[in-house]
Amino acid sequence: MSGLRTAWRHLWPWALILALAVPAMGADYALGKATLVITYAIAGLGVVIVVGQAGQIALGQAALVALGAYVQAVLVGHGLAPLLAMPLAIAAGALGGALASLPARRLGGLYFGMSTLAFALIVEEVLARWDSVTQGAAGMAVAGFSVFGWRADATLAQALVSLGALAAALLLCARLVDSRHGRAWRAVRDDEVAAAACGVSPAAAKMQAFVVGGALSGLAGALYAHWIGFISPEQFGLVFSFELLMLAFIGGARRLGGALWGALVIVAIPQLIAVLRDHLPGDWARAAGLELVLFGAVIVAVVLLRPSGIAGARP
Amino acid sequence: MKTLRSFALAALSCLALSAPVSAAPGVNAKEIVVGTVSDLSGPIAMLGVPVRDGMLMRFDEVNAGGGVHGRRIRLVVEDAGYDPKRAVLAARKLVQRDQAFAFIANMGTPVVMATMPIIVDAGRLHLFPFSPHRATYEPLHPLKFQNFAPYFDYMEAATRHMVEQRGYARTCLLYQDDDYGLEVMKGVEAALARLDRELVERTSYKRGATDLSSQIARLRAARCDLVVLATVVRETVAAMAEARKIGWEVDMLVTASGYSAQTHELGGAAVEGLYGVSVLPHPYVEGANSQLAAWVERYRARFKAEPNVWSVMGYTLADLFVRTAEATGPELTQEAFARTLERMQFSRDYFGSPSYRFTPEDHLGNRHGRLAQIRDGRWVLISDYLE
Secondary structure: OHHHHHHHHHHHHHHHHHHHHHHHHOHHHHHHHHHHHHHHHHHHHHHHHHHHHOOOOOOOHHHHHHHHHHHHHHHHHOOOOHHHHHHHHHHHHHHHHHHHHHHHHOOOHHHHHHHHHHHHHHHHHHHHHOHHHHOHHHOEEOOOOEEOOEEOOOHHHHHHHHHHHHHHHHHHHHHHHHOHHHHHHHHHHHOHHHHHHOOOOHHHHHHHHHHHHHHHHHHHHHHHHHHHOEEOHHHHOHHHHHHHHHHHHHHOOOOOHHHHHHHHHHHHHHHHHHHHHOOOOHHHHHOOOHHHHHHHHHHHHHHHHOOOOOOOOOO | OHHHHHHHHHHHHHHHHHOOOOOOOOEOOOEEEEEEEEOOOOOOHHHHHHHHHHHHHHHHHHHHOOOEOOEEEEEEEEEOOOOHHHHHHHHHHHHHHOOOOEEEOOEOHHHHHHHHHHHHHOOOEEEOOEOOOHHHOOOOOOOEEEOOOOHHHHHHHHHHHHHHHHOOOOEEEEEEOOHHHHHHHHHHHHHHHHOOOOOOEEEEEOOOOOOOHHHHHHHHHOOOOEEEEEOOHHHHHHHHHHHHHOOOOOEEEEOOOOOOHHHHHHHHHHHOOOEEEEOOOOOOOOOOOHHHHHHHHHHHHHHOOOOOHHHHHHHHHHHHHHHHHHHHOOOOOHHHHHHHHOOOEEOOOOOOOOOEEOEOOEOEOOOOOEEEEEEOOEEEEOOOOOO
16 A cells, blocks of 8 residues: 555656646647657666766767667568567667676776767767668668557557556666665765675676666667657767766656656756747747757756756755 | 527537638638748758748748738747757647648758658648658658759769769769768769769768868879769868868869858858859849849848848748649648649749749659859859759
8 A cells, every 4th residue: 555655656746747738738749748758768767777876977878779779670670570679679788788888897987988988989880880781871760669460659659658668667777776786886886995895896786787777778769769760870979878867967866766857857848948939929939049048047947956856855 | 499490500600600711730711830840959050040031031921911812821930959859749749739731841851750750640741851861752642742852863963064064084072971971972973873984082071070181181192183072061161171271172062052152151262163053042132133132132121131042942942832822722731732732833933943843743843953163252153954
């Protein structure tokens, strides 16, 4: 009973947001937005694990999303069922995460962060150059998600599929964070030397965090490829990586719920601003970059008022 | 009872009269809603802003004259910043919330490819997107229309014309590493193949690169005598400036993406002599016909800015929409508009545009460009539209 009460305490703000958004914006638009928020939240969970739990700087998370998206797109393009392709997309993200974490054995702090940035650039370059598989810079179309003949073409279906994936990802992360792996990640985050003295291998803990983060990114990438329907290497550039990083810090990098709140801010606020902008008078409504300026102001306000993130502790 | 029946009939008649003339989404008795997913803050904002202003200007003119069959046209602009994620949400907003009748000039291939299925699945028209992707007009779809000449077609004709007329022996290519660059490369290769020649050297750059010194050095080492540029404005200037800086007086030919007043404004003397392909001439006031001069004045007065080729494009696209909507008649639906556009022929106008022609079998309105050259700090047209 108390479990249900806890779940409801976490879920009611989301139910309220959706209940308000559907009549205000229209079901299709609101559910389309919810689908992207949830997909971003899954990728954001990966950043929360790597950055918030294990304390590592990850500047190239979009590359792991790209690996998931491309593996899914290529396999589905070759006739594999999306549901069968998805575990391989997740595995590709996890493998990418493991590779990206290798420099952590020798590098730390910002230097390691720079190596993740380099990893992202390499992945983007490979995707652009490997024409025969990825169709290079021209990009590739991705078919819709389907399971046993049922196609998730409607936005409601897409939102439900994403929600199912997010629920599974949240459950897995909650279990991991409460397990010895989670304790090892936090020990490494707080003091690497002390963690090693207690028998925790910092290198192994970091790699585990990156593998989990990469797997979540791969899952998000696979869903993203289906929902957007067209992927090209430039979509997974540094801007996307920084968006994911910003998502984690705005939402609260040390809490799993932070990924959801961060995704809501990153994906939904610019669209909300776009809707409000339509009501501005005269030439104000058509000022170029107005959304970006207002979005920047929202971010600054969130950081000032909630430095630990929306889901984090109050200052 | 009789009174009640009469009242009910009268009420029904009132309802029928007050109902919209057409049940098509985005059309009611008073207005037609047109949507565009543009780039006003991203990497091609220098196109997006003037294109939007050109469209606004044409629609404002129509509205001031009483609209199309009594309906005002309302343009709803969404800024996706070249980001397909934002574009998908923007397209859904325009489809569902704003009930856009048609989409015009959606901007950028990732944006167009991500939003096009949403738009056509909702039964809305997808008109004249800024993307070289063939999926915008092939395979034939009842709601998709394109009027931008494909890079492949006009660069094939332009390269062939240049090599044949000027006798270049060593043609090379500098291209942006994306779908745009690849399309141009295919066109250049096809032209050279028809002349039984090969592309001597090719080298690429990533979008946003500012230093092209290594690429220019490589092309020079290959002793190219014509360099085709699949670049946009900034990279065109950088390529020409680098070549001149190292004393290499090679001829260069840029696509319509580099045919812009900004090219000679930014490049100055370094870009003097650059060849370019124009699919729509730049609206220079000097030497303009009276209609064009008056248009430039109206544009300046409306936006407090100088118009450029992108403004003309926006204006032209909106004009194609207006003329087709007028020809369709008061019973405006997506289906009726599309079938009318398939019969439309738009002759060359005071901007110097090509003629646009659509048929039920071909939804691509134009395949041709013409050659221009920068002489004394401005683009001068040096050929008619090339077949």
